[in-house]
Amino acid sequence: MKISKALAEEIQRIRATALTTRKHSRKVTHWTENHRLRSGKGTALVFILPTRGCSWALAKSGGCSICGYIYDNPQESNFDLIVSSIKNILRRTIKEGKFSVKIFTSGSFLDQKELPLEVQTTIIEEIAIYDQVEEIVLESRPEYINEKILQNLAKSIEMSRIEIAIGLESANNDILKNSINKGFFWEDFERSAKLVLESGANIKPYLLFKPPFVSEYDSIKDIYQSVSKIHDLGIDTVSINAISIHRGTFLSDIFEQKLYRAPWLWSILLLCKEIKKEYPAMRLICDVVAGGKDRGAHNCGKCDSVILRMLQKFILTQDIEELEADIVCGCNEEWKGSLISEKINITDIRYSPAL
Numbered sequence: 001m002k003i004s005k006a007l008a009e010e011i012q013r014i015r016a017t018a019l020t021t022r023k024h025s026r027k028v029t030h031w032t033e034n035h036r037l038r039s040g041k042g043t044a045l046v047f048i049l050p051t052r053g054c055s056w057a058l059a060k061s062g063g064c065s066i067c068g069y070i071y072d073n074p075q076e077s078n079f080d081l082i083v084s085s086i087k088n089i090l091r092r093t094i095k096e097g098k099f100s101v102k103i104f105t106s107g108s109f110l111d112q113k114e115l116p117l118e119v120q121t122t123i124i125e126e127i128a129i130y131d132q133v134e135e136i137v138l139e140s141r142p143e144y145i146n147e148k149i150l151q152n153l154a155k156s157i158e159m160s161r162i163e164i165a166i167g168l169e170s171a172n173n174d175i176l177k178n179s180i181n182k183g184f185f186w187e188d189f190e191r192s193a194k195l196v197l198e199s200g201a202n203i204k205p206y207l208l209f210k211p212p213f214v215s216e217y218d219s220i221k222d223i224y225q226s227v228s229k230i231h232d233l234g235i236d237t238v239s240i241n242a243i244s245i246h247r248g249t250f251l252s253d254i255f256e257q258k259l260y261r262a263p264w265l266w267s268i269l270l271l272c273k274e275i276k277k278e279y280p281a282m283r284l285i286c287d288v289v290a291g292g293k294d295r296g297a298h299n300c301g302k303c304d305s306v307i308l309r310m311l312q313k314f315i316l317t318q319d320i321e322e323l324e325a326d327i328v329c330g331c332n333e334e335w336k337g338s339l340i341s342e343k344i345n346i347t348d349i350r351y352s353p354a355l
């Protein structure tokens with residue numbers, strides 16, 4: 001069994017109530033941001049497509065314990081509007097320079113329940129026209145990745161321009177099952193990742209720092225172990241996502257009951273430094289959403305912005321020296337103390353897995 005019945009039931013109960021607040025906007029959202037491409041600094045054009053949303057979040061399992069993206073998806077999509085909006089935005093935005101185009105659906109681009117195959121193909125063909133776009137990033141759960149869908153993609157584009165991001169979260173099956181309710185295991189990710197690499201495309205796994213029931217200390221260990229397994233597969237990029245607490249989720253529930261603290265920025269700094277030292281050739285991405293806020297990774301409030309700026313610079317340059325500055329703040333001792341005390345207390349929480 002890849003899910004824990006008790007955890008899935010609790011997630012589903014929370015999800016059923018929160019889904020009644022779901023938005024219905026059919027607008028394609030987009031923005032540009034600085035981005036580290038494989039070949040260096042560039043610009044990312046990010047699209048959020050209003051599909052019906054993640055099938056896993058809509059399934060009886062309730063989806064992942066930490067994810068509230070489904071509340072932003074409409075119940076029905078207008079595919080013509082999606083395609084025409086993408087065309088217009090590309091025409092207005094892609095100029096000189098190098099670009100990465102990220103197409104997010106708050107689910108899986110390759111899930112045909114979200115985007116029919118012909119719509120997937122048209123979108124890729126429209127982006128492929130622009131030579132300045134070196135990378136096209138799609139997100140997908142492993143179950144939608146198969147030889148047929150990769151061969152279909154290859155008809156429209158040179159596969160080395162494609163990067164498939166998979167929300168692996170952790171390489172530890174206990175965490176996937178008992179903390180996140182991910183619905184797949186490491187082995188499923190491994191199978192899909194190999195298929196993608198064989199097709200000539202790239203893989204970017206997302207790792208989740210500090211999911212529910214996993215102490216800060218254990219999550220640091222888990223990220224190291226997961227990066228090592230990812231590296232062994234020949235994957236050259238990893239994105240470490242420090243948790244941000246989405247409303248309407250199981251995680252939000254335990255946060256509101258004061259049973260959970262969002263990660264410390266000190267831990268993220270430590271992780272980035274140590275991983276870059278160990279794997280200098282690996283592209284390490286770490287976007288901190290809601291950084292400095294209660295629902296995002298934060299320290300004491302005084303040192304947060306300095307550390308967030310260091311992390312941003314490091315991600316763009318991939319230069320470890322950006323992380324070497326000596327930051328002195330009293331909360332560093334508090335962080336170290338919490339690594340120990342949280343590890344002791346965490347086992348009191350319901351559904352706590354034996355990690």
Ligand code: SF4
Nearest residue numbers: 054057063064067107
């Ligand atoms: S984290 Fe990804 S797989 Fe899980 S519910 Fe959210 S969109 Fe779906």
Ligand SMILES: [Zn+2]
Nearest residue numbers: 300303329331
């Ligand atoms: Zn501080």
